[in-house]
Amino acid sequence: MLRTATPRHYLMVRPTYFDVEYSINPWMDPGKPTSTELAIAQWGWLHDLYADLGHRVELLDPRPGLPDMVFAANGATVLDGRVLVARFRYTQRTAEAAAYLDWFAARGGYAEVRQAQWVNEGEGDYLVAGGRLLAGTGFRTNPRAHDESAAYFGVPVTGLTLVDPRYYHLDTALAVLDADEVMYYPPAFAPESLEVLRSLYPDAITASDEDAAAFGLNAVSDGRHVVLPQAATGLIAQLRERDFEPIGADVSELLKAGGSVKCCTLELRHA
Numbered sequence: 001m002l003r004t005a006t007p008r009h010y011l012m013v014r015p016t017y018f019d020v021e022y023s024i025n026p027w028m029d030p031g032k033p034t035s036t037e038l039a040i041a042q043w044g045w046l047h048d049l050y051a052d053l054g055h056r057v058e059l060l061d062p063r064p065g066l067p068d069m070v071f072a073a074n075g076a077t078v079l080d081g082r083v084l085v086a087r088f089r090y091t092q093r094t095a096e097a098a099a100y101l102d103w104f105a106a107r108g109g110y111a112e113v114r115q116a117q118w119v120n121e122g123e124g125d126y127l128v129a130g131g132r133l134l135a136g137t138g139f140r141t142n143p144r145a146h147d148e149s150a151a152y153f154g155v156p157v158t159g160l161t162l163v164d165p166r167y168y169h170l171d172t173a174l175a176v177l178d179a180d181e182v183m184y185y186p187p188a189f190a191p192e193s194l195e196v197l198r199s200l201y202p203d204a205i206t207a208s209d210e211d212a213a214a215f216g217l218n219a220v221s222d223g224r225h226v227v228l229p230q231a232a233t234g235l236i237a238q239l240r241e242r243d244f245e246p247i248g249a250d251v252s253e254l255l256k257a258g259g260s261v262k263c264c265t266l267e268l269r270h271a
C-alpha cells in the first residue's frame, strides 16, 4: 500500500542568473562550462512537478550577481509560521539574505521574521523531522546557531557534525522522508553523530557511495512522493521497497554548483 502525501507549500527561485563563477564547495569548478538555459529548463521541470503533485509553489525574484540564488533552501528556515532568515558563511552569498527578509516582510502572515545572529544556511543545514530539528555543522552552520534556533523555534535541536567536504550541508547527506523516517550517507558524519542517527533511526535507509555522489540524498518528500536525482538508482529501489513513490529528476546542470532537488526547495511551514 502506497503512503499518503500531504500538500506542501514551497518557495523557489528561478535560476535566471545561474552560473558557477566561484568555488565554495568541491563540486564547483568555474573553469567548466555551464548553461543557464539548461538550468532554467531543469528547474522549470521541478517547479511544474511540484504543482502537478498538488503543492503550492511561490516564487522569489532572483537578483543579478547572485548566481547561487536558485538554492532557495539556504535562504531561511520556516517552522510554525516563524521565519529565521539565514546568515551565509561566504561573502559571495551574503547578499541573498536581504532578498528573503524583503520577501517575507512583503508577504506578511508570519508570526515573526528575523535574520539569525549566527551563521547558518537555512534548510541546507536544518531539516525538520517530526517535532525535531536535525542541525548540521562542520562546514557552514556555526554550532552556536543551533542554540539560537532551538530558542527561536522552541523545538529540540539535534546537532550532527559533517566530516566530508563533498557533503558540506546536512541536506546533501540526509533526507527526511516522514516524521520519523530518514535516509542518509553514514560516511558523511562524525562517529558520535552516526551514533545519534543510529539510535534515533535504527531502520533508516542508508545510501551507497555512488548514490550519495549522485546527490541522491538531496531529496524532497511529501510523505509519499520522493523527488530525487534520477541517477540515484539504489536509493530509488530502496524507496520503492518501503512503499514510497520515488520520482527521478534530471538536475545535472545544478549539480555543477553542488546543489540539487532539495537545495532548490524551501518549505514554508505555517502555524
Ligand code: ARG
Pocket (backbone or CB within 6 Å): 024, 025, 028, 068, 071, 073, 074, 093, 123, 124, 169, 171, 172, 257, 258, 259, 260, 262, 263, 264
Ligand atoms: N553553490 C551553493 C553553495 O555552495 C550550493 C548550495 C546548495 N544548497 C544546499 N541546500 N545544499 O552554497
